[in-house]
Amino acid sequence: MQTVYTDFLVVGAGLAGERAAVEAADAGFSTICLSLVPARRSHSSAAQGGMQASLGNSVMGEGDNPDVHFADTVKGSDWGCDQEVARLFADAAPIEMRRLAHWGVPWNRVVPGKSIYYKGGKQFEKIEAEDKEGLIMARSFGGTAKWRTCYTSDGTGHAVMCTMDNRCAQVGVEVHDKTEAIALIQDEETCYGVIARCLRTGELWTYLSKATMIAAGGFGRIYPNTTNAVICDGGAHTMCVDTGVVPMGNMEAVQFHPTGIVPTDILVTEGCRGDGGTLLDANEKRFMHEYEPEKAELASRDVVSRWMTHHMREGHGVKSSYGEHLWLDIRHLGAEHITGKLREVYEICTSFLGVDPIHQLIPVRPTQHYSMGGVRTNKDGAAYGLKGLFAAGEAACWDMHGFNRLGGNSLAETVVAGGIIGRKIAEYLQGCETEFKTGLIRDTAACQQARIDDLITCANGSENVYRVRAAMQDALHKGANIFRTQDGLETCVASLQEVVARARNVGLRSNGRGVNPELAAALKLEGQTKMALMIAYGALMRTESRGSHNREDFTARNDRDWLNRTLAYWKHPDDTMPTLEYEAATSVFEIPPGDRGYGKSEIISADVTKE
């Protein structure tokens, strides 16, 4: 077995991981990112819309500043976020956007003079200021008071990912792609690196490090319908779950995006609605403004997804062989806008649907999109439970998103959190000495080899990997979706407990040699089913509605009893249920809980005071 040593090891080479790696490398530390795919294929690159930062350059963003961005973020989170973290984020975002410009991101820029824009299907005019010419431009997104989303056409994630990966190459960050981490090396106190599987040869490798970061994105693939890339399967999270000491934060907070296309669930950006696109029902009638007169299509994603589902339940959905859906209409934006600022959308519609969005409606439905939950960290990005372990980006519950994330805030979070936490890690590494216990490393590696051998020889049984996975996805889809009830969640928990038991009896049908994809799926399956249970059980216990977590039997947001964060542990490998604990959502209140200004306003108040 090959052993590699580095000061800083990042599991994941998307924007959050690479941004943190750059900080550590700049401080003189050796840094390696492990990645399932070449770095630029990371799911960060699929983010179309943009990054929120209160630069206030556009006339529609005039008067914007970090305070307004902070307030929007806290409201967006439905007061579920850590306000200290949201403040750190809002303050640092403008600097990070400018830094990205310095590194090479081709942000769209302010063009002075008259131009038209659309809102709610209607045309308006704006005049950009002469003195802002050439500064970074912004577009509108849901749940924001100002135009704040910096963008590069609708390929923002791709453009920023290219620049970040260039920067990594320049400062000497190594990316070991086609490498999958499968277990943390840890003694329940400190993390010393990972055991990884080379996806070129199938060999196991040991990576030893002083600091290890999980930056592997979301885990939407545990749901059957998701906008997530196939690599967003929570494999890295399962390593943390397996430790028994690292909790997952707010797993029940799952975001559904209003505009996944039907049937493939590929995302079309919120920028469509930000730029003035509207949602229509079976009668091609607009409906969002009736439910949300103020924000209409531009309420937050949890609210829009919920109203869409409600509207379909009321019988206004479009019937299709893939179930019901609604329409997204961007036709009025015109050919130039659609093939320019929304070109990826144009390409997705023409390539995958055979629909021309300049002249035709786009079939859409809410679909799983973002995991607010993840590896729980403190504000410095240090994971609870293990020294030397950190997390950032979607993989982490840092937690600036609370129970609902605003569009444009996740892509911004990747680089902002990556920067802040990367600097904290560089501080941690300064003067940090570690002793690696050879026995621990040997035992961890042997344990992983034994798992692989057992799967190949069907030592524990011969349950079919893909069928068990489908059973897990199906249970979540039925019970832990946009609308949740006690009955549905109880059934979901019960079926997932069966699925966990089945996952323990999986055996391969193929020979498992080399880069065997069935083996890769099998190695993470049990951990995935445990995460699914954390979602369902957390949702069952949380008897309120907050952000994306919507209980039909507990419709109020209950700040009196639930202004807190769920921490889910899997304390012993043979447990059949996760252990839930709770901590205060935030230790600091800059803004005491109140009305969001959109969505429902049923609130059971808590007695909290502003700091």
Place this chain on the structure above:
Amino acid sequence: MSRLLKLSIFRYNPEDEQSEPHMQEFVLEETDSMTLFIALNRIREEQDPSLQFDFCCRAGICGSCGMVINGRPGLACHTKTRDLPGDITLLPLPVFKLVGDLSVDTGSWFREMYTKTESWIHTKKRFDPTALEDRMDNQQAVDIYELERCIECGCCIAACGTARLRADFMGAAALNRVARFLIDPRDDRTEDEYYTIIGNDMGIFGCMGLLACEDVCPKHLPLQNQLGFLRRKMGITSLKRLFTS
């Protein structure tokens, strides 16, 4: 009854000493809106769990799933089976190192390319976190983005006559990358410095002008225009070199 598709897929697992390169046939019932992404996953889940292929975003954005589809390099995720005949032949992309079956190692190839072309902004300016961003003309930003849309799928390289003949040819993706930095006002490199990188047979003079790169590019990048642009720029540079040496 919908069509039965016959997929002939290249099989070889270099890590399995029993494995020999061969074509294997799979039969699959076509469903509505089926893409090769759906078809290959169904084959793996229902017929042969060892089948290796790469997908990531499955939305035409990341470039993972380049393969040779009925003789032509393309992205499998946005290839709809209804646009293909009932007999479909799938081969891994040539030029890149084979990992197994339809999976190839594009990562190493592109990483080497970044190193050769020094694919980052070369500037002596330091970032000042307290200052406003440097201004840039919007059209200039749009022009740079246009070239940065490359998803590194490798189709242009796999379709390139020169790249198939000589391993050191940089190919359209690399030349496109150089053009991206050449037009970026933030990059301080001189034309002479660019000439050192691409003014040879590995770069602009290696291209035989077969145009396949642009034909197969799934993002419709103007690859031949970029080559022409670089040749003109570099032609002038090489003339200047003649007269100043």
